[in-house]
Amino acid sequence: MNVMEYVAALRRQWIAIIVLSALGAVAGLALGKLTPPTYQATSQVFVSVTSGETIQELAQGTTFTQNIVQSYVQLARTPAVLNPVISSLSLDTSAKHLAKRVHVESPINTVFIDITVDAVDPEEAADIANAIADQLPETVESLTPTAKETPSGITLTTVTEATEPNFPISPNTKLYIAIGFVLGALLGIAFAIIRQLLDTRVGDRDDLAATTKLPVLGVTPLWGAKNETNKALPMLKQPEGVAAESYRRLRSNLDFVWSGTPGAKSVMLTSARPGDGKTTTSLNLALALAERGDRVVLVDADLRRPSIAKATGLEQAVGLTTVLIEKVPLRQALQSWTVSNLDVLTSGEIPPNALQLIDSPKTRNLISRLKDLYDYVVIDAPPLLSVVDASLLAREVDGTIVVVSSGHTKRAQVTSVLEALEQAGEKPVGTVLTRARAKETGYSYDYSSDESE
Structure with missing residues (x-):
């Protein structure tokens, strides 16, 4: 830990430090009151x-x-x-x-x-x-x-001759209070630092970069209330806000890492576990890419727990699986969403053999066809530690982004994701840190333990 990490740890636990300091002062006062005078x-x-x-x-x-x-x-x-x-x-x-x-x-x-x-x-x-x-x-x-x-x-x-003293020499209640306050504060500081040292979760941007040795392409903040219908879509609800701007920055950083890879169009987003924010990131990244006029298609490749259809309000029954089993032509399965240059291919019916569908030449051919039809193909894949689908899909796309939840995803889980991708012969182009809390209208973020999609 560097100095700034120690300071951040103290700031996160400032309430505990104040409470322990106050308790120490109260204990000092009690000791002074209970100690017989001398x-x-x-x-x-x-x-x-x-x-x-x-x-x-x-x-x-x-x-x-x-x-x-x-x-x-x-x-x-x-x-x-x-x-x-x-x-x-x-x-x-x-x-x-x-x-x-x-x-x-x-x-x-x-x-x-x-x-x-x-x-x-x-x-x-x-x-x-x-x-x-x-x-x-x-x-x-x-x-x-x-x-x-x-x-x-x-x-x-x-x-x-000795005379009767008017005042006791002890206890020195004020001194006890001061000592109790200082000891309480030191205990609070020790608690904050030890908790930080024992915390195995990914924290801020620097922590994520140090853990993965990969570029952090984006840091997206919490946005919207939990009971909002479109809380996962700041690109639609508040396009001029900080959250929307963070996805535009992700879009720009993706362009930058792909600047030396001509023809790169398809990107897959995965995470270590469900709820880390990969679907939210996929949705808003697709909207950010379409915002500047590019033709974009968003594919829900999470065939076990699909969520794109629910988030967009589109039909789920016709989608990726129905195209792969050749039940419906690709053109008929694509659904337009929000703007004319953004299409969505939902998951389709949940199949009993999801792995076999993903690990088939038809999936490779489908991604190739989508790259011919669109400027960008954004694929929302399943969490990699839950199933191996994402490892197989990573071979068929031009780049993989690992989504990590600040204060939730453990470093060991992130490392396991990278190892799984390495075994598949793929290296992610970067990472995205989600659930960061914006402390002001800018790009200053801190930890958060609140839930997001």
């Missing part, structure tokens, strides 16, 4: 030299004091200090657990000791901090060697 109180003890008659003795005493302060910092969190505090305050805890709530430090190059205590009750936090500050000198005195063994005495004095 209060913090701090007392401060000053460590000083109590004796010294000369400047040298005072200097030595100060140096000694700074060195021993760190020992007092460690001492303040030991049972020697905390057990008397627990007894005096009648606390329901142990020295080990209380030590986890006590934080003692000495600012660098000072002889101050800061004693900070965390508690769910503000009064208890202050009482414990002050009790430790009072107990520490007593414990030091009981542990200090006799005056004969020390160069000077040390005095510990409480200079700042």
Whole structure:
């Protein structure tokens, strides 16, 4: 995936990203509301030299004091200090657990000791901090060697008593909300990217081109409401619209790829599966070719699930099969549709031996006759992965177009279609991407999961 594909994946899943971000923020708010508040109180003890008659003795005493302060910092969190505090305050805890709530430090190059205590009750936090500050000198005195063994005495004095805090230090609800929002957004982004990486369906134009290594001759958008009678025919209903213009572009691109193939007239449209839009594309391509005055014939070669007659409103009983079994002459089976230079050869009656009819010299001869009568022959063939009819027809036409539905057709299915055509000795002239959604009146398309014919 390139950068633009990542951006497109995020845009497609923007709702999920927003929802997960909001849920993360709500979870952070809930955590903040449910977490018991923690209060913090701090007392401060000053460590000083109590004796010294000369400047040298005072200097030595100060140096000694700074060195021993760190020992007092460690001492303040030991049972020697905390057990008397627990007894005096009648606390329901142990020295080990209380030590986890006590934080003692000495600012660098000072002889101050800061004693900070965390508690769910503000009064208890202050009482414990002050009790430790009072107990520490007593414990030091009981542990200090006799005056004969020390160069000077040390005095510990409480200079700042802890007071009841007015506000808890935690939970920080605003911080929890921010963290929850960010984590939710990251989860949404991860979801969007992972879903894109695991999505095996063909997406946009670039995805189709990378999958097939073939030119994308057209990208046709969704058009019309599902309950419209002629929703599959923008060339008739809205000839100046974006959808109609996309089929004109398909017509121009087909001319371009055939520019080096003199006499090329017949094109077959197939797909991997039913509902990918091949019939819609065949109908509108035929209309686009006839629009500029060319003589065009549209053939419904899907003898198992024909749909051209229904889409055009023409008679289905007389058509391709009746011509192939020589029940009706070709001229009588052709039906004019919309304009005088566009004829349709519907499927005819559905035969029990569709494959035998398609794989016969009569089919080859019929296509040859149609090429003599018309400038273009457009054949709507069955889905190639459903039946092998399209593989056989591909040998008889000048070019095959594979129709792929954006957001529906899987890449593996497209690959299977190409492999089947390759085994038949044919290479498609290009592909058409259907079901693309026009985001504005232009040629900007994105995924869509809506259904089309």
